[in-house]
Amino acid sequence: RKEVEQDPGPFNVPEGATVAFNCTYSNSASQSFFWYRQDCRKEPKLLMSVYSSGNEDGRFTAQLNRASQYISLLIRDSKLSDSATYLCVVNLHSGGGADGLTFGKGTHLIIQP
Amino acid sequence: GAGVSQSPSNKVTEKGKDVELRCDPISGHTALYWYRQSLGQGLEFLIYFQGNSAPDKSGLPSDRFSAERTGGSVSTLTIQRTQQEDSAVYLCASSLVSGGNYNEQFFGPGTRLTVL
Numbered sequence: 001r002k003e004v005e006q007d008p009g010p011f012n013v014p015e016g017a018t019v020a021f022n023c024t025y026s027n028s029a030s031q032s033f034f035w036y037r038q039d040c041r042k043e044p045k046l047l048m049s050v051y052s053s054g055n056e057d058g059r060f061t062a063q064l065n066r067a068s069q070y071i072s073l074l075i076r077d078s079k080l081s082d083s084a085t086y087l088c089v090v091n092l093h094s095g096g097g098a099d100g101l102t103f104g105k106g107t108h109l110i111i112q113p
Numbered sequence: 114g115a116g117v118s119q120s121p122s123n124k125v126t127e128k129g130k131d132v133e134l135r136c137d138p139i140s141g142h143t144a145l146y147w148y149r150q151s152l153g154q155g156l157e158f159l160i161y162f163q164g165n166s167a168p169d170k171s172g173l174p175s176d177r178f179s180a181e182r183t184g185g186s187v188s189t190l191t192i193q194r195t196q197q198e199d200s201a202v203y204l205c206a207s208s209l210v211s212g213g214n215y216n217e218q219f220f221g222p223g224t225r226l227t228v229l
Contacts, residue, residue, distance in 0.1 A: 004155075043204060043220035044156070087155065103148075105155035 003027060004090050004104040011109045013078055020074045021107045023088030033064055033071050034089040038106060044087055047073075075109075083111045115139065117221035119205050125227045126195055134190040134224045138207030146208075146218060147180055147190050149201040156204065162188065195228045202226070 006023045013019045025033075033050035048055065050062040050071050061074040071090075075082055088104035118137045126132050138145050147159040158172040162182045173179070177195075182188040192199055202225050206218040 043222055045220065046217045101146075101158060103156040103158075105153075 003102045004088055006086075006088050006104040006107045008105060009108040009110075011107065012112055013109065014112050015078060015080055017078050018074065018076045019078055019109065020072055021086065021109075022070050022072045023090075023104050023107075024068075024070045025088075025090045025102075026069070027090070028066075028069060030069075030090045032091040033062075034091075035060075035062060035071075035073050036087040036089055036103075038085045038087055040084075044103075047086070078111045080111050080113060083109055085109070117205055117207055117219050119203075119221040119224050121224060122222065123225045123227075125229065127229050128197060129194055131191065131193045132195055132226065134192075134203050134205075134226070136188045136190070136205030136207075136221060138186065138188070138205070139219055140186075142207035142209050142219075143185070144208045145182060145188050146206045147188070148204045148206065150204060150223075151201045159190070159203075192226075195226075197228045200226055200228045 003026050004023060007021060011019055011021065035047040035050065036044040037047045038044040048057050048060060048062055050064050052064055054063045059076045063072045071088055073086060085106040085108050087106045089101065091101045117139055120135045124132055143164045145162040148156040149159060150156050160173055160180045161169040164185065177193045180188060180190045190203060202223040204220050204223045206220045208218045
């Protein structure tokens with residue numbers, strides 16, 4: 001089983017719609033979780049950390065389900081500029097020690113006008 | 114302030130040649146990471162430097178790959194006797210600390226390596 005799994009998509013979504021995608025992780029000892037965004041041929045950039053209680057940042061909501069070992073990202077009122085690849089990142093440790101940091105392959109999102 | 118910079122931005126080389134890729138992290142960042150990303154694939158961790166500690170080399174795919182970080186700042190990733198499967202984008206990232214729940218990694222623009 002892959003350590004971090006994501007549906008590669010692409011998700012084709014009309015502008016203004018709500019879209020959600022999940023990421024599952026295999027190691028139950030994982031402690032910290034993040035969503036990164038990567039635009040085509042660009043470097044990844046942190047979108048948001050994922051906290052146990054769930055957290056929201058504007059139109060973006062992240063949820064963590066430790067029992068089922070998945071993380072979700074919800075985007076409301078999607079914009080054309082949301083088109084990108086969303087990378088799920090899981091860390092075995094509470095910090096950033098790279099020995100436990102694993103990136104998913106990403107979910108490709110296309111917002112259509 | 115300046116972000117993470119990498120050079121060259123593109124490198125085309127012939128199979129069997131050695132290449133050096135450079136990363137300048139954000140000033141003051143103690144942690145530095147190298148990843149590579151093949152077309153359509155996720156990020157593959159290569160090596161990690163934290164302060165003056167011995168680097169975590171667990172992700173290096175073979176002994177043809179090596180990296181060093183001089184003076185706790187600039188890092189160089191060296192690939193010896195390049196193979197076609199080494200073709201990828203090599204990304205460098207740095208972070209301020211390696212602890213705490215919030216530990217954003219700032220990525221450089223990457224070096225696109227093509228081995229002919």
